[in-house]
Structure formats: C-alpha cells, structure tokens
Amino acid sequence: MDKFPDVDLTTSVGRVKLKNPILVAAGTFGYGEEYSRYIDLNILGGIITKTITLNPREGNPPPRLAETPCGLLNSIGLENPGVDAFISQKLPFLKELTTAVIVSIAGEKEEEYLRLAERLSKEEGIRALEVNVSCPNVKLGGVALGKDSGTVFSLARRLKEAIDMPFILKLPPFVDIVEVAQAAREGGAEALSLINTVPAMAIDVERRRPKLGNITGGLSGPCIKPVAVKIVWEVTRKVDIPVIGMGGIMDFEDVLEFTLAGASAVAVGTANFTDPGVSVRIIKDLKNYLGAKNITKFSELVGRISLGE
C-alpha cells in the first residue's frame, strides 16, 4: 500500500515530464512487452526501448554475454529489426501505455540519425528520442561519433532543426565529457543520458580466448556505478543541461546517489536481468524513503550533494 501518498515523485528532463524518475535503460528491457508478464509497465517513469536503426541489424557473433565480478560484459551489437518493423510490430503495444516511451536510435552516419528522427517524430505515442552515439559494440557510428564535440554539435543542431520532438543524447564515458556535453547543449539537445557501457574485455584462460565472440564489449552493472556517478556529477556541475543517470543501479539508494550527483531521472539496466521487478520495487522504496524523511518532492534532491563548504 501507498504509505506516503503525498510524496511527489514527478520530475522533468527538459520538456519531458515524468511521473517518477525511474526509467528502464535501452537494450535491457527490449520493447517493453517482454517484461509485461512480470510487472505493470504503467508504474514506471518511462521505458527507453532497445536501440533501433534504419535497417535491420543482425548483431555480433556469440557468445554475447560474460559475467564478471559485480558486472556484465555484453557485445550484442545493436541487433534490432529496423525502424519499419519497430513501428509496425513494437510501437502499437507501447502506444497503449501511460508511461513515457523514449525510443533509442542509432545510425552509422548523421544522415541516418536524421532520417530515423524524422520518421519517428511523426508517430504517436513517443515522448522523446534517445540518440545513441555511444555503443561500444559497432564499428561505424557508436562511440566514434560520440567522442568528438564537433560531430556531436553538428548532429544535435541538425536534429533540432529537423524535429520538434525532444531528443536526449546518450554519450560514451571516457571522452572529453564536459566539452562533448557542452556541444550537445549548444546544438539543442534536450538532455543527456549518462553513461553507456564501459569498453572492456574478459579472457577465458583455459581456452586462451576472449570470452566474447566480438572480442571486446561493454561493461555494465554495479562495478561501473562509481564511474557513472562521477561523470554525472561533473557534467551537471559544469554544463547547464538535465541528465538521466545510469550505470549499475540496483536499488533506491543507488538512485539517490545519482540524484544527489545531479541526475534529474535515472535508468535501471542490467538489474532487470537479476530481477524483472526491480524497477517497480525501487519506485516503492524511494517513495517510502522520502516519506519517512519528510521530503515531499523528489525533484528537490536533484544535485543537492553537500561538499562540506
């Protein structure tokens, strides 16, 4: 039961208003429907769908997953059915939800992002786009686009001119993050998603082979959380743009860490594999925590880290 009905969990990420700050991260939640037998999707603040591309992509060779201490390595390689199939097969289900639907997109070059954005901005039921310029598992586009502030500025500017729908840029870690974030803001991005997985690898010593079919992959889960918190803190301190924080969130205290660091909302990724109900539990726990502390508005906590000065 709702012990604290007066606690206000609403938050906004630029023009994107959310009923609560808990979203699910791209690539870890499919297109929502896969989890609908396990949780009431409408409880979520939002769903960020698996990244889609203009044409279908078959993804990388297996094995695509390897577990590491408190972490998960993946090299999915953006396997997806392409935008047409997304619109005809996945969107009808998502449209019916009352939770915010944010569609993640990626391309190999600027033109592809623009065509995807123009196409999707005409569809009903999409609240915003997340523009993935940070996938470590593809040869073209991905991290290569997201690390250069000039490229990011140009992409953001052209998207801003092309569509009215809010778009959020998802940036890679370990780039000149403040400079790239500034470029995204100046280009017209509504917000930033921080962070995508951390480039990493693992080796099977018996077989003397990489554990992933793609050799390298992206690391997620609790082991990257401190890296992500620092990046969120640094960016929100230096650049005036809202941030969706993510990386290793497993419980409501992790959410608060990102919130205090400066994130206006967060996304839960790998934890969905451990427990498909984790996001719903986090929302409940967060509300109870705030209620018990007499904090009536979640959004008041954003960026309220005390540095002891």
Added chain:
Amino acid sequence: MVQRKEEVFSSAQKLRVEVVSNTHLKANFYRLTIKTPAYFSKAQPGQFIHIKVGDDFSPLLRRPFSISNVTSFGVDIVYRIVGKGTRFLSELREGEYLDVLGPLGRGFSISREAKIHILVGGGVGVAPLIFLARKIKEETEGKVSILVFLGFKRKEEIICQNQFTGVNLSLHIACEDGSYGYRGLVSQAVEDYLINFTSLSGISIYACGPVEMLRAVARLSFNYAISSQVLMEEIIGCGLGACRGCVVRGVAGYLRVCKEGPVFNIRDIAWS
C-alpha cells in the same frame, strides 16, 4: 492491448518458491524439488527455469536449469556443481525460499508420426530427458518404443538411470572410459545401434548434452535422414527474449536460446 493487472500481480508474486527437497545424487550431482504454482503443470520438457542464485547481486545473473520433472510436489531440476551459482543451490535446505522465473523457452515437440523415439543425453543433459520420456509415454499411451541413450565420462558419474523405466523403454548407457556399458561416446553408441535397423523411417531423435555431442547427433541425423531436435545452451541474461544476449547461429540468422529455443530443430542451426 491493455494489461490485465490481475495476471501481472499474480505472476509476480509467484516468483518466490519453497524448497521441498535438495538431494545429493552422487559425485557433484544434485536434484532440487521446488513447490511451484499450478501453472507449472503446463510446462513442457525442454523448458527451463531461471533461478536467482545468491541473496544479493552477486552473482549478477540468474542461472538457467532444465525442468527435469513436474510432479504433484512441484518441479524438479537435476544439476551439477560447476561454480558459484550451482554451489549456492547445493547449500539450500528444505523450507528455504528461492526466486524463480519460468517456465521459459520452447521445449521439445513430441513427434506424432514417430514410432521410435530416441533420447540422447550427455552428462547432466539427462535432466530434461526424464521429463520428456514420461511425456512421450503419456502422450502416446505406450504405442511407441522409446530408446534412451545416456553418456557419461565414467561409471561414478552415471546419474538418474533408474528414472527411465517402462515396458516400451530400453536404456543404453555409454561410458567414455569403458567402465560401464558401451565403451565410447554416446553418439557412437546410437550410430552403432542404428546400423541394426533395416528401415530408418519413423524415428525421431531428441538430444541434450555438450555441444560436441549435439554436433555429432546432428551429423548422424543428417547422414541417416532422421528428424532431430537438440537442446542448446548459451549464457542466459534476461531469459525473457529482451536482451538478445543468448543467441546461437541459425541458418537464417541468430536465434535466441531463451525464446526460439532452447530446443531447436537441427535444420535450423548453422553447425559449421
């Protein structure tokens, strides 16, 4: 499509299941029985359950196990300790609780035409075949013959052989080191047996075990034009078809072990 709340919450609650028993079989093999909700009675042989191992987030991923039987007590799995997760399972006691998703994936489809069903298991791959043999018996009312071939490394690792009984069922055991039964690989034992047949029509093969064994079964099935299904393993992430982390190479693109599988027709898999 509007979500039916009732269903959502009832299935979410049912994730917590009670341990009925956890029996040491031999060597590092165990059988776990959990009390499951009624809908598990619809489980198919070859489907799996995805178990949270550990009380916190280490190990991070759940672990998949084939359903080895569905009884009035609940669901059985047979497992072998190979690492942290399976060790955690081996320490569970009666009355403790476990967090389980399932039944998941697509199981074996029992051939309606076949008169002879050949079940081939390697090591702990015997687990789903126990359930499958029972289902074949139930669905065909004893009108077919079931040949079960089980392969193990050595005599000390032979498990579950007394789970395969019945008038129309014959059991053949192979040990790689020759310490019991047929000396050599179980796939070879199957092939040696097939040579005695005058006609190979009406045979259907179902296999579960190490990938090398499955490959050998696929090869002999192609050679003798027998229709076969195999249970494939990969590291499973979400288990729900969402992450695309569990794929194997199929002839028409990647296939998800947790969704299109874990049981596949050998024709759909790219073996090379």
